[in-house]
Amino acid sequence: MSSAVAVIPARFASTRFPGKLLHPLHGRSVLARTLERARLVHGLDAVIVATDDERIADEARREGVTVRMTSSAHSSGSDRVGEVVRGLDPLPDFVLNLQADEPFFSPRAIERLLDSLRAQPDAIWTLADPITDPQEFLRPSAVKAVLAADRRALYFSRAPVPYDRTQGQAPTFSAGVVGLDGTAVIDAAAVWGAAAGHDVAADLGVGLGPGATTAQSVVPLRHVGVYGYPRELLLAFLALPPGWLERWEGLEQLRALEHGLTIRVLVGAWPDAGVDTPEDAVRLLAKYPTPAAMDRAGLDPTD
Numbered sequence: 001m002s003s004a005v006a007v008i009p010a011r012f013a014s015t016r017f018p019g020k021l022l023h024p025l026h027g028r029s030v031l032a033r034t035l036e037r038a039r040l041v042h043g044l045d046a047v048i049v050a051t052d053d054e055r056i057a058d059e060a061r062r063e064g065v066t067v068r069m070t071s072s073a074h075s076s077g078s079d080r081v082g083e084v085v086r087g088l089d090p091l092p093d094f095v096l097n098l099q100a101d102e103p104f105f106s107p108r109a110i111e112r113l114l115d116s117l118r119a120q121p122d123a124i125w126t127l128a129d130p131i132t133d134p135q136e137f138l139r140p141s142a143v144k145a146v147l148a149a150d151r152r153a154l155y156f157s158r159a160p161v162p163y164d165r166t167q168g169q170a171p172t173f174s175a176g177v178v179g180l181d182g183t184a185v186i187d188a189a190a191v192w193g194a195a196a197g198h199d200v201a202a203d204l205g206v207g208l209g210p211g212a213t214t215a216q217s218v219v220p221l222r223h224v225g226v227y228g229y230p231r232e233l234l235l236a237f238l239a240l241p242p243g244w245l246e247r248w249e250g251l252e253q254l255r256a257l258e259h260g261l262t263i264r265v266l267v268g269a270w271p272d273a274g275v276d277t278p279e280d281a282v283r284l285l286a287k288y289p290t291p292a293a294m295d296r297a298g299l300d301p302t303d
Helices: 030-038 054-062 077-086 107-119 134-138 188-196 231-238 244-249 253-258 278-287 291-296
Strands: 004-009 046-051 066-069 094-097 124-130 144-147 153-157 221-230 263-267
Touching (some): 004 030, 054 066, 077 231, 094 231, 107 124, 107 221, 124 253, 153 253, 244 253, 253 263
Parallel strands (some): 004 046, 004 094, 124 263
Antiparallel strands (some): 094 221, 124 221, 144 153
16 A cells, blocks of 8 residues: 655744744643644554754654654745655655644544545645634635635635625625534535535535535635645655745745646635634633543544
């Protein structure tokens, strides 16, 4: 069977929240919680933390995860992932780039992304989930994804896109899908499933909740910064020069689109946004007020 590794680029420095990966959430660091989820993903041959900071490395080692020290000159997490992959022997067939500041991701969603990557290894694969909060739609740190009917990414932006010109506002926000953590989210499964001719709800394990109806407007989507690459496509992507869109938006995935590479997107319910700012940490502690609630956030009952 083809081999697959997950590489988690992790740095201490952060413009909006320095040291955020070591910030405690009910007694465990953001990084520790992320690594705990990564170890629950089936189908991986290894989970590796890529960092240039000994504080991060020490935390990862305490969690029992392999660490590779990388150059401090990298401008992006993908470059850090590339350095690690080039040094592996044997080289993996597929590479997942998991975000160190996403401590509540669903292991089953990552497995479905890996399955899709193996089934269609002609593209970069990533995830998106419906935005249910209008304020989240406006927040620049929440990256929005715009898709074609076949789930190819058309664009990613920090701006609130798409814009409903007929209403002079953002697309309508309505409930309908039950996510992996049991909370109601937008009826994205009906919209994207109808457009793509298949059941998107099955992609990420979401199901239509009581009273769900087919949405009549475009569903705004938040990009989840998880990527799956065939090894050669990862190395080809890293060899490309950054383009203007990437520089303007500060989003490296736009480099792929600018150079004509395909990004395919699985749409489903993601448990929660990552930790970008100190306010995010406060919000998450309020949403999950006990260690037990935080431990189970977004997990399938069988995990």
